[in-house]
Structures are given as structure tokens and as C-alpha cells.
Amino acid sequence: MNSSPTAGSAGRFQSKSAFPYLLVFFFLLSLVLSIRVAQVDPRLLFEPAALANLGRFIRGMFPPELSRSFLSVLGPALVETIQISVIGTLLACLLAIPLGLLATSSLTWSGILHERREAKRRWLLGFFPYAVARGLLSIFRSIPEFVWAFMFVRAVGLGPFPGVLAIGVAYGGMLGKVYSEILEGVDPRPLEALRASGATTLGIVMYGLLPQALPNVISYTLYRWECAIRASAILGFVGAGGLGQQVELSMRMFQFNEVITILAVLFVVVASVDLLSGKIRARVVR
Amino acid sequence: MDAVRRSPWPWLILTGFVLLIVWSYRGTQVDLGMLLGSEGRSQIATYVTKLFPPDLSMTMLREAGVGAVETFAISFLGSLLAVAIAFPLSVLTTRTLLYRGILHERHHLSPLSKGIRVGIYGTAKALLNLFRTIPEIVWALIFVFLVGLGPFPGVLALGFHTGGVLGKLFGEVLEDVNQRPIEALGSTGAGRLSILLYGILPQALPQFLSYSLYRWEVNIRAAAVLGFVGAGGLGQRIHVAISLFLENQLLTLILAVYVMVTLVDWLSSALRRRLI
Numbered sequence: 001m002n003s004s005p006t007a008g009s010a011g012r013f014q015s016k017s018a019f020p021y022l023l024v025f026f027f028l029l030s031l032v033l034s035i036r037v038a039q040v041d042p043r044l045l046f047e048p049a050a051l052a053n054l055g056r057f058i059r060g061m062f063p064p065e066l067s068r069s070f071l072s073v074l075g076p077a078l079v080e081t082i083q084i085s086v087i088g089t090l091l092a093c094l095l096a097i098p099l100g101l102l103a104t105s106s107l108t109w110s111g112i113l114h115e116r117r118e119a120k121r122r123w124l125l126g127f128f129p130y131a132v133a134r135g136l137l138s139i140f141r142s143i144p145e146f147v148w149a150f151m152f153v154r155a156v157g158l159g160p161f162p163g164v165l166a167i168g169v170a171y172g173g174m175l176g177k178v179y180s181e182i183l184e185g186v187d188p189r190p191l192e193a194l195r196a197s198g199a200t201t202l203g204i205v206m207y208g209l210l211p212q213a214l215p216n217v218i219s220y221t222l223y224r225w226e227c228a229i230r231a232s233a234i235l236g237f238v239g240a241g242g243l244g245q246q247v248e249l250s251m252r253m254f255q256f257n258e259v260i261t262i263l264a265v266l267f268v269v270v271a272s273v274d275l276l277s278g279k280i281r282a283r284v285v286r
Numbered sequence: 287m288d289a290v291r292r293s294p295w296p297w298l299i300l301t302g303f304v305l306l307i308v309w310s311y312r313g314t315q316v317d318l319g320m321l322l323g324s325e326g327r328s329q330i331a332t333y334v335t336k337l338f339p340p341d342l343s344m345t346m347l348r349e350a351g352v353g354a355v356e357t358f359a360i361s362f363l364g365s366l367l368a369v370a371i372a373f374p375l376s377v378l379t380t381r382t383l384l385y386r387g388i389l390h391e392r393h394h395l396s397p398l399s400k401g402i403r404v405g406i407y408g409t410a411k412a413l414l415n416l417f418r419t420i421p422e423i424v425w426a427l428i429f430v431f432l433v434g435l436g437p438f439p440g441v442l443a444l445g446f447h448t449g450g451v452l453g454k455l456f457g458e459v460l461e462d463v464n465q466r467p468i469e470a471l472g473s474t475g476a477g478r479l480s481i482l483l484y485g486i487l488p489q490a491l492p493q494f495l496s497y498s499l500y501r502w503e504v505n506i507r508a509a510a511v512l513g514f515v516g517a518g519g520l521g522q523r524i525h526v527a528i529s530l531f532l533e534n535q536l537l538t539l540i541l542a543v544y545v546m547v548t549l550v551d552w553l554s555s556a557l558r559r560r561l562i
Contacts, residue, residue: 019560031366034359038437038518045442050432057431083310090307142547143540146423146511146521150528151536155333156321160314165321234421237514241314244423251427259424267419280299 060256081242085228088167095172100179102133140173149240163240186212222277340537350542357519361509364444365502371449376456378410417450426517437518463489492562499554506550
């Protein structure tokens with residue numbers, strides 16, 4: 001290391017050349033430790049008991065359960081899953097829009113809109129709400145929707161409502177962060193032009209900022225809706241309604257032929273939502 | 287642009303969404319009034335006050351620490367396993383290597399050979415779809431059923447589900463790379479393997495890395511909940527804490543989840559900035 005050829009840029013070069021080794025070292029270290037911590041033992045998969053269970057599982061899946069009575073249980077659960085995802089995403093938007101706007105530094109305290117505000121007010125009215133909004137969004141999205149759902153089940157009882165709240169809060173955090181990133185990334189020149197022509201802050205936001213941001217905002221929200229359907233399908237595991245409850249029941253009762261039917265239904269739903277939202281997104285963003 | 291604006295589509299779509307929302311609102315029996323009303327508020331306030339203060343006793347901190355490390359290990363190994371599953375399958379779904387595009391313009395494949403190649407493509411694609419469709423938590427249930435409780439089934443669950451997701455993304459990247467290096471290599475008579483190694487992978491690697499890091503961020507969140515069905519990590523401890531009404535311990539564990547998720551998000555974005 002100390003035989004670096006050019007003394008002047010030694011620091012830069014050194015850090016550049018040491019980085020790959022450090023990376024590999026830490027990678028291998030985490031690999032070894034993780035394998036130990038996670039008690040990884042591939043042999044378990046090939047033990048007679050595991051293979052017997054696998055055989056039972058696969059044989060149990062066929063033929064899939066298609067009886068009328070089961071499908072009539074599944075129908076409402078599927079409807080509920082979709083409804084939870086829609087209202088959950090709506091709630092997420094309602095949380096994300098105000099918080100996302102507050103968490104946009106170019107709107108609250110820095111950049112073109114605030115050049116002429118006095119420093120003290122900028123900090124008190126701008127930076128403080130900005131930091132609070134960022135913190136809230138970070139908490140909302142860092143706690144998985146599953147944990148939110150479990151807590152909401154405790155707070156408001158079983159059923160679709162805690163599922164809606166869980167998706168709303170967790171996805172509100174993600175959407176809010178992305179909204180603020182989209183808003184911060186817009187081209188500042190139209191904003192400058194509007195400011196120069198004497199537009200109010202509201203005018204700048206409405207005519208300079210939102211038109212630029214809207215396509216991406218819609219596109220990302222639709223993408224999140226796709227994710228929400230997947231999420232709401234499994235939130236039932238903790239009692240928050242939808243298909244998940246049924247999956248868990250069937251799994252616990254070892255009714256694998258029911259499990260495969262539910263998974264097939266889930267596949268069709270997710271694929272069609274992918275298709276639908278993909279089509280709409282292609283229209284919105286061009 | 288004008289044609290687009292005058293077309294009825296935006297309004298139709300908007301109306302569709304409004305109807306969807308109304309229908310769903312009724313179906314889910316959401317009662318925000320109840321939640322924000324005095325009863326709901328006091329219910330939530332009671333719950334929140336029960337959470338505080340977090341249990342910071344030595345034993346609990348150790349327990350949370352062990353859970354956090356386990357969660358990290360599950361997410362890390364799960365993501366690696368996912369890459370190991372996704373990579374070979376995504377190569378098999380690269381039609382430009384198998385039967386389509388620039389390499390196959392000149393000499394036509396015999397129907398049998400083409401049939402086999404399409405078959406390989408279809409099988410790999412179907413496997414990836416299967417892996418992706420089954421949610422992590424269902425995979426976790428399956429593997430707990432197969433190999434018993436503990437973090438190992440969690441690793442397998444993340445590996446298979448994420449393998450399906452990454453495989454699809456990797457496949458798209460492999461087919462989307464610039465075709466000219468492939469053409470150049472093909473015309474020098476290079477074999478499939480060297481075309482893959484020297485023509486396609488160098489172009490695809492940065493995106494592979496970026497997708498894998500992104501999925502790692504998703505997986506740390508997933509790893510934190512797989513324990514709900516017995517697959518180790520913080521989730522298992524959260525499940526116990528919630529089920530036994532140990533709210534103060536729950537808050538400690540949730541803080542641990544927050545710390546781990548933030549740590550991995552930071553690590554992943556630092557690595558991405560550094561490597562890509």
C-alpha cells in the first residue's frame with residue numbers, strides 16, 4: 001500500500017484500491033457468520049422425513065380442490081383482498097400527499113422558492129416540519145406491513161379494517177418518500193420562470209411543480225397498488241381478512257389441495273392487475 | 287398529444303377507479319369515523335401508552351440483538367440464494383441465446399432443435415413464475431413443514447420467492463442488452479458460453495447488482511416477519527410478544543426492526559453508489 005506511485009493522490013488511490021478487498025472480506029465474513037447464525041443445513045432438505053413430507057405435500061396438492069362449497073368461500077375472500085388493497089392504497093395516498101409535500105426540501109426550506117425568506121422563519125416553518133415529516137415517513141415504511149397489521153388487529157379487532165390501516169400506513173411511508181423524491185427531481189426552470197413572472201407559491205406548485213411530477217406520481221402509485229394486492233392477500237395470516245386467512249387455515253389443516261387452488265387464484269389476480277396497471281402506466285408516462 | 291387529450295380514455299379510467307374505490311370502501315367496512323372518533327382514539331391511545339416505555343433490560347436487549355442478527359443473516363443468505371436460483375434460470379429464459387434474434391438469422395434451426403429450445407425457455411419461465419407467485423410467507427410455511435422450525439426455512443423461503451422475482455428481472459435485462467457486441471462475437475465464431483460471458487454479462491452486471499441490492503432491502507423487511515410462521519428472526523419474537531400482550535418488549539423489537547431496516551437500506555444505497 002505505501003509503495004503508492006503518486007504521492008499526491010495517494011489517499012484517493014489507496015481508498016480506491018483497498019475498497020474491493022474490504023468489500024470481499026466483509027462479504028465473506030457476513031457469509032460465514034450468517035450461515036452459522038441461520039443454522040443453514042442443506043442436508044435437512046434431503047433427510048427421509050423432509051422427503052416424505054415433500055411427497056405428502058405434492059401428492060396432497062392434487063387434484064386441486066374445486067368443489068362449489070370451497071369456491072364459494074374463496075370468492076368473498078378474493079373480493080375482500082382486492083377491496084383491502086384499493087382502500088389501503090387510497091389511504092396511503094392520503095397520508096403520503098401531505099407528508100410527501102412537507103418532506104420535499106425544495107418546497108419547504110431550500111431552493112428557488114425560499115431564496116428570499118429570512119433564515120429564521122425558513123428554519124422554523126420550513127425545516128422543522130420537513131424533518132418531522134421525513135421521520136414519520138421513515139418510521140411508517142421501515143416497520144413491515146405485517147407488523148402494522150398485527151398491531152392494528154390488536155388495536156381495532158379482526159377483519160379487513162386492520163388490513164386497510166396496515167397497508168395505508170406502510171405504503172403511505174413508501175409513497176411519501178417517493179413523492180418527495182419525484183418532486184425534488186423536477187426541472188427547476190419552469191419554477192424560476194413562474195417566480196420571475198410574480199406567481200405565488202401556490203401558483204408555482206400548481207402550474208410548475210405538479211404538472212411535471214404527476215405522470216411519475218401516478219405511475220408509482222399504480223405500481224404500489226400491485227404490491228398492495230400481494231400484501232393484502234397475505235395479511236390475513238394475522239387475521240386481517242382476505243385470502244391469507246384461508247391460506248393459513250388450509251395450510252394448518254394440511255389441505256394442500258385447497259392451498260394450490262388459492263395460489264392459482266392469487267396468480268390470476270396478480271397477473272391481471274399487473275397487466276391492467278401496466279397498460280395504464282404506459283398511457284400515463286410516455 | 288392533442289389526440290391523447292381528446293380521447294375518452296383518461297375519463298373512462300378515472301371513472302373506473304372512482305367506482306372501484308366506492309365499491310371497495312363499502313366492502314371493507316372501513317370506518318374512519320370510528321377510528322378518529324373518541325372511542326377509536328382512546329382505544330389507540332391506550333395501546334400506544336401500553337407500548338411505552340420500551341423494555342430495555344439487559345436480557346431483552348440481548349434477545350432483540352440475537353433476533354436482529356438472525357434477521358440480517360436470513361435476509362443476506364436469502365438474497366444470495368435468490369441470486370443463485372435466478373441467474374441460471376434467467377439465462378435459460380434469454381431467447382436471444384436460444385432461438386431468436388441476431389445469432390439465429392443466418393442458419394435456421396431444425397424444427398426439433400427449435401422445439402427443444404422453446405421448451406427450455408417455457409419451462410424456465412414457468413418455474414420463475416411459480417417461484418414468484420407463491421408469497422414468501424407461504425414458502426416459509428412450506429419449508430417449516432419440510433425442514434422444521436428455525437431460521438433455515440426462512441432463508442429458503444426468501445431464496446425461492448426472490449429467486450423468482452430476480453429471475454424475471456434478470457431475464458429482461460439479458461434480453462435488453464445492446465445486441466451489437468453479440469453480433470460481433472457471433473461473427474467471430476464464438477460459442478454460446480463466450481457470447482454470454484463476454485458479450486452479454488458485462489453489460490448486464492451493473493443492473494443485476496442494482497436489482498439484487500434492491501431486493502435485499504425488500505428481504506430485510508420480509509425476514510423480519512417470516513418468524514410469524516416459525517421461520518426465526520425478529521418476527522418470531524414479535525409474534526410471541528404480541529400474542530402474550532408483552533407490549534413493552536414489542537416496542538423494543540420493533541425498534542430493532544427499524545434499526546435493521548434502516549441499516550440495510552443505508553448499506554445497500556452506499557454499495558450501489560460505490561459499485562455502479
